[in-house]
Amino acid sequence: MTDTVQLTAERAEAAAEVSVRDLTVLYRTDQGELPAVAHADIDLPTGTITGLVGESGSGKSTLALSLMNAIPAPGRISSGSIQVNGVGDVTRLEGRALRRVRGRALGYVFQASQNSLNPLKTVGKQLLDLGRAHDVQDMRGLVRRARELADEMGMDGARVLDSYQHELSGGMRQRVGIVLALVLNARVLILDEPTTALDMLSQAAVLEIVRKVHRQEGLTTLVVTHDMGVVSEIADRLAVMYGGRIVEDGPATEVLQRPAHPYTRALIGATARITGDTDTARALPGRPPDLTTVPRTGCVFRERCPLAMDVCAETEPQLLTWAPDRRRACHADPATTAATGEGA
Amino acid sequence: MIEARNITRTYRTRGAFTGERVVQALRGVDFTLPRGGAVSFIGESGCGKTTLGKILTGLETFDGGELVVDGVELSTVPQRRRASYFRRIQMIHQDPYSALNPTRTVDQILGDPLRMRARQTGDRAAGVVDRAAELLELVGLEPDGVLPKYPHQLSGGQRQRVVIARALTVDPEVLIADEAVSMIDVSMRLGILGLLRDLRTRLGISLLFITHDVATARYVGDGGELHVIYRGEVIERGPTDTVIQSPVHPYTQCLLSAVPVMRGLEEPGPDRLVPLAALDERTRTPGCLFAPRCPFADERCTAEHPVLGRTGGVEQEHACFHPVPRRVVAVETV
Structure with missing residues (x-):
């Protein structure tokens, strides 16, 4: 100690x-x-x-x-x-x-991030929106990075990106929040x-x-x-x-x-x-x-x-x-x- | 006071494309809650603990088993007369922000059920005002300050006290607290738990405490029993301190390992355990329900279903073929 x-x-x-x-x-x-x-x-x-x-x-x-x-x-x-x-x-x-x-x-994971995901879009679509908002040129790289982070957190990256928020448990949504906060490094x-x-x-x-x-x-x-x-x-x-x-x-x-x-x-x-x-x-x-x-x-x-x-x-x-x-x-x-x- | 025998509840939903989905919320739960006693149910989300609370308050039906209140088996009582039994069992909800009507003052919130109760018992309605003040004092609020207020003018802790006072208006014998402190600021939680403990000793009210936070179950007072529920089935039960200090079921051990350690004041238990996978309530198995997540599962566990009992020279009841006490709970260092 x-x-x-x-x-x-x-x-x-x-x-x-x-x-x-x-x-x-x-x-x-x-x-x-x-x-x-x-x-x-x-x-x-x-x-x-x-x-x-x-x-x-x-x-x-x-x-x-x-x-x-x-x-x-x-x-x-x-x-x-x-x-x-x-x-x-x-x-x-x-x-x-x-x-x-x-x-x-600065990456921010909001209070009740469970509820801060868009219920109408898959996590992957929201990731692309995020990329566009930040003028990311290499979208493939962005997706690769997101999958990498998701895997690191013990989730199946590909599956998570294809999921809507209601398909994820509370703990998983929280992890998705962290992925989105960190995906732009x-x-x-x-x-x-x-x-x-x-x-x-x-x-x-x-x-x-x-x-x-x-x-x-x-x-x-x-x-x-x-x-x-x-x-x-x-x-x-x-x-x-x-x-x-x-x-x-x-x-x-x-x-x-x-x-x-x-x-x-x-x-x-x-x-x-x-x-x-x-x-x-x-x-x-x-x-x-x-x-x-x-x-x-x-x-x-x-x-x-x-x-x-x-x-x-x-x-x-x-x-x-x-x-x-x-x-x-x-x-x-x-x-x-x-x-x-x-x-x- | 309350005796539940083999209560089962199964939900069936049918989706247009997904076919029938069956969720067994409760798979034969029994327990006895004596007068002035305390029974805590702990488990993760989706384990059926909330369904149990709803069944006991009459908000939900059950499809198998018996519920005995004050020595009367409820299925023998006609539907319209059951209300008088459920009146004795009142619920304290998780969220004091949505449990109170925002357009009514505390005075009105307590006044209505009190007047209704006065009609039932034949008392004069004139006593209602005094009784409201008395109840607020009992739950540790100052009546003159609180009665004219609307819920939004109170803090979370004060609101939960009002919810408890409202539950007491109909002279209940049992309070069911479903995650009663989890929405309240940590600094106020012990106050509410202390109040529930007080109600047990001063009024002889029995307490059924439902929570995912094992630590709070320690604060409901002496003689408490802890029941660990997993996928609708009690898998370990015994005196609260015994189960916390020497749990034998791996699921209980996982739950206790998950309690945050106050580093500097406590050290993590040496045998801390993590479940192998996340909860999947759809898996069906003839064996132990926890086996797919259990680090110690063997062939017998996947083939045969363990039943609750006292085996392996263990003090508490458990449903595990390999009961081994492990030191998973944090240890105090100062």
Whole structure:
């Protein structure tokens, strides 16, 4: 395990494939423009799998979508930059250049990708549409590549291309989503809730495939999920989001073993696990905030926080490095957050 | 409370070109759910666990076997009088977003079944308002805040609590929870599971818990039984902890191996197992249904059908010719 940690640290020092700096995404509501993501700073180190975890409404999907500069109206990226290796700042791209980057540099597998396939066309036809939209000259090569990827994922490539989406199981549709995301040789793979709506066996199979494709294709991968179990199974690095802020990040095993933000600790304690004492696990009190109920001043988590102090209501904690390769946004002493006991 | 004996259900569909397609959703399931007890059914999609829940709530018919509720065999009860038996068995659906009418407030959602119940029991309708508030408090919601709200104004966890409160309006003795937490944010799941456990101990309500997520079955409380169902047949059953800690059927072992490992807190079990192929519910075999996907299948498994029983000196019941306990479940490291 020490090896992995060391490796991850080295990679983090090496170039990041994607660097997000000071990213703010605003959504227009009847209460004015409110931030769904506020001042987010995060790197996706080349060759790693990063897990982005949070409850619904935490802004994790918005952050993932903004990597493609694909925030739908009434939202917009209001400030910040997203540097993608070999592409430049994605937030500055538009039109044709932006369309090129989506697919060729960044592959996105949508939430419920089971339902994002066209029910009226075979997977093969949709692949050709994709090729035409991206001005692919060598269509045969594209099909060959798709079959190769499908075979790699344990499917019969030729059969899959001839299938309609209803002929495929949930797990297979998810794999087709990954094939379509990677067929243009994207270097960065973004998966939004890849295993929601799948049963345990399909989930395990999809995670195994993500791991395998990630390694074989030498990708940089971002997995967005609300399930702590899923990320801890496959991620090298973990970033936790709450109320539009990244509140903690670091190497996955370290964050799981020694969470330094009370929210991370509570989230781990609230996960139904197959081991451990069922009596010590407990749900988070309160409910996750949405755009309009996020506290406007101070720490966004303070209303549900067991460690909240006066300062938490006044000053918003910054995401700062507190130990090598570990960052957190919390006013409390790191020793306190780690020592508040299981599921506090 | 509920006793099911050899329940079978077969679906036949006929396509214009494909010919008859037969799916045996349930192939003789029996179990006993005692008062205040908890029985969990686990299995992958398409294993028949949802059909079972529907049959028990009267939403689906069955073609063979007996269903006994409170000592009365339901087939002896005339159709029009069965409703009073199914009233005692209420369902909590998977998706709290579609289980509530979006145009009605919580007040109305609870009020209607309460008034109906009051007419049945001869109580005065005046008690309805108090009862609604009482039920909301029971499920951990604050009545004054929640009663005037529409479902979209509540979080997923709160909505599922309203669904549970609605199920309780007709004084049920059994709750059937079909994937009751799988659509809810992970952070809220334990709250709902804790509530179901509370209802068992405080009201003596029995719980039939249907899920694909084995880990959640651990949280429904003491004395729970786990039944593993595969293609409509129970292939292993016993006390929840026993089945999780020392499963003997390879299918159970595959299911348990698939539970994500919290790396850093847990280590994967040394004998983790993966099924050889995906589920194909059309294959017919005289032998073990799981044999085509089983890493340990031999000639006997493809020729002869194993029946549920206690053999090979194993504590729990199983349907396998080669029951071997394997350490597939993650092990805690801290």
